[in-house]
Amino acid sequence: MNQVAITGVGYVPISEHWSKSLRMLMAEAGFLALDEAEIDKPDLIIVSSAFASRLQEQYQLGALIANYMGLGGVPAMSVEAGDASGGVAIHLGYTAILSGIYKNVLIIGGDKLSDELPARVESVMASMEDREYITYHGATYAGLAALVYKEYLTKYGVKNDDIALLAVHDHSMAVGIAHAQYPFPIKLDKVLSSPIIADPIRLFESFGFGDGAAAIVLSALEDIKSDTIITIESSVMATAEQFNIAQRDNIVSFSSTNKAAKQAYAKAKITPNEINVAEIHDSYTILGIIALEDLGFAKYGEGTKLLKEGQLTPGGKIPVNTFGGLKARGHPFGATALYQTMEIVKQLRGEAPHQVPKAEYGLVHSMAGIGGTAVVNILRRMK
Amino acid sequence: MSVPRYWAERITRYRMIGNKCKKCGTVYYPPKFSCNCGSKDMEQYQLPRKGILINYSWIYTAPQEHKKNEPYPIGIIQLTDGTKILAQITDVEPEKLKIGIEMEAVFRKITEDGDKGLIQYGIKFRPVIKQTKNT
Numbered sequence: 001m002n003q004v005a006i007t008g009v010g011y012v013p014i015s016e017h018w019s020k021s022l023r024m025l026m027a028e029a030g031f032l033a034l035d036e037a038e039i040d041k042p043d044l045i046i047v048s049s050a051f052a053s054r055l056q057e058q059y060q061l062g063a064l065i066a067n068y069m070g071l072g073g074v075p076a077m078s079v080e081a082g083d084a085s086g087g088v089a090i091h092l093g094y095t096a097i098l099s100g101i102y103k104n105v106l107i108i109g110g111d112k113l114s115d116e117l118p119a120r121v122e123s124v125m126a127s128m129e130d131r132e133y134i135t136y137h138g139a140t141y142a143g144l145a146a147l148v149y150k151e152y153l154t155k156y157g158v159k160n161d162d163i164a165l166l167a168v169h170d171h172s173m174a175v176g177i178a179h180a181q182y183p184f185p186i187k188l189d190k191v192l193s194s195p196i197i198a199d200p201i202r203l204f205e206s207f208g209f210g211d212g213a214a215a216i217v218l219s220a221l222e223d224i225k226s227d228t229i230i231t232i233e234s235s236v237m238a239t240a241e242q243f244n245i246a247q248r249d250n251i252v253s254f255s256s257t258n259k260a261a262k263q264a265y266a267k268a269k270i271t272p273n274e275i276n277v278a279e280i281h282d283s284y285t286i287l288g289i290i291a292l293e294d295l296g297f298a299k300y301g302e303g304t305k306l307l308k309e310g311q312l313t314p315g316g317k318i319p320v321n322t323f324g325g326l327k328a329r330g331h332p333f334g335a336t337a338l339y340q341t342m343e344i345v346k347q348l349r350g351e352a353p354h355q356v357p358k359a360e361y362g363l364v365h366s367m368a369g370i371g372g373t374a375v376v377n378i379l380r381r382m383k
Numbered sequence: 384m385s386v387p388r389y390w391a392e393r394i395t396r397y398r399m400i401g402n403k404c405k406k407c408g409t410v411y412y413p414p415k416f417s418c419n420c421g422s423k424d425m426e427q428y429q430l431p432r433k434g435i436l437i438n439y440s441w442i443y444t445a446p447q448e449h450k451k452n453e454p455y456p457i458g459i460i461q462l463t464d465g466t467k468i469l470a471q472i473t474d475v476e477p478e479k480l481k482i483g484i485e486m487e488a489v490f491r492k493i494t495e496d497g498d499k500g501l502i503q504y505g506i507k508f509r510p511v512i513k514q515t516k517n518t
Binding site for chain 2 (some may be wrong): 125
């Protein structure tokens with residue numbers, strides 16, 4: 001069977017890009033990835049954007065971006081799966097190469113949240129959950145994460161401070177990262193004194209709205225010339241057993257992540273202990289803590305222990321979000337998994353500012369909303 | 384919100400009608416086309432209108448359609464038959480909102496699309512008002 005390698009990455013800084021449009025950001029990231037892969041023309045383009053159809057009112061984003069890049073004629077498609085759009089796009093690119101039909105696939109993720117006012121973005125974001133029966137009642141993304149947060153505090157007797165510490169971790173990792181939206185440290189008391197957005201979640205436990213685009217090139221392994229080869233060992237996607245959060249028996253674990261992770265480890269023939277570095281989905285601190293547990297890095301209820309013991313930094317048991325995570329690097333929805341993947345590639349190549357020594361296996365966790373969709377990709381440095 | 388889109392959901396939404404799998408007995412709200420057990424043999428099911436508050440949060444940064452109500456509480460209510468439902472909570476003093484209190488469904492305005500748009504209704508939950516004896 002074919003193997004899939006990541007042969008190029010490209011990205012723009014995450015920021016409020018007032019003078020650039022979504023297509024400009026996506027083309028810029030796309031060409032940087034193509035240049036690195038030394039490919040003029042991919043044979044498939046997959047773009048991922050969570051909100052382009054609402055915030056930019058654009059459909060056929062695939063064809064539009066292909067045309068804007070002067071690549072008209074190349075097959076192109078657009079993928080939407082909320083925050084997990086990028087993860088799903090990468091999964092599709094992976095399967096496209098494994099099918100044998102495509103040899104070089106360009107995947108570009110992009111979203112531009114600053115094109116609309118925050119209350120409108122809040123509304124669009126809430127559409128990730130059932131618009132008629134969840135969002136209809138005024139539930140927001142943060143509000144649903146807040147229900148999860150409250151349940152976690154009650155079930156495991158953990159304190160807010162322990163969970164909020166993940167924001168401090170993310171910010172410490174974003175220092176020195178040129179593409180990060182908030183590349184500065186913050187203290188725990190600052191997090192805990194920031195305004196509440198949905199009780200008990202505070203503003204600094206949440207990602208900020210921003211604009212970004214990132215891209216990767218996937219190639220069939222036989223076509224590769226470069227010295228260091230990074231492969232995708234496994235790529236697994238899953239949806240939640242119950243989409244509706246109110247109907248779930250357990251809201252402090254996400255069946256989508258758990259299922260995708262188990263299958264991804266099995267397909268890569270490794271255990272969670274063998275992962276050297278991971279990028280986890282922590283749009284809100286609590287979702288990151290639960291990700292640590294669902295991905296098998298901590299036992300249920302013990303995710304905050306890893307954090308307190310300093311095991312999440314390079315040199316620790318499982319370094320995560322070494323470029324700042326969703327909190328500090330930023331979370332431009334459809335682009336997020338592309339940034340995460342690019343960052344793991346940099347770790348595996350030995351090019352990361354906060355380098356994990358001799359990293360061989362890296363994991364990317366992409367999730368949408370309150371776990372509706374999840375993708376787990378395991379990357380490996382072959383040589 | 385368009386009228387046809389709103390119309391299609393009116394019975395489920397206004398009357399709290401979910402469905403139940405005839406094979407395994409699982410209840411869904413909103414209704415599902417087929418059950419997680421694989422059965423497509425589903426029947427309409429009237430949800431009870433009372434329950435217990437099992438989780439809640441106050442929303443301080445609302446989407447535009449709920450902006451003028453912020454902050455407002457949302458919660459998960461476990462109904463008397465065990466079914467869990469998410470709704471907005473109303474008619475409550477913030478300090479009286481506690482996990483474990485008895486709740487009941489009330490028909491309320493949810494939001495409206497500006498001055499000329501559709502007024503949208505639905506179910507909210509409020510604490511059960513206990514009858515006090517006249518002295």
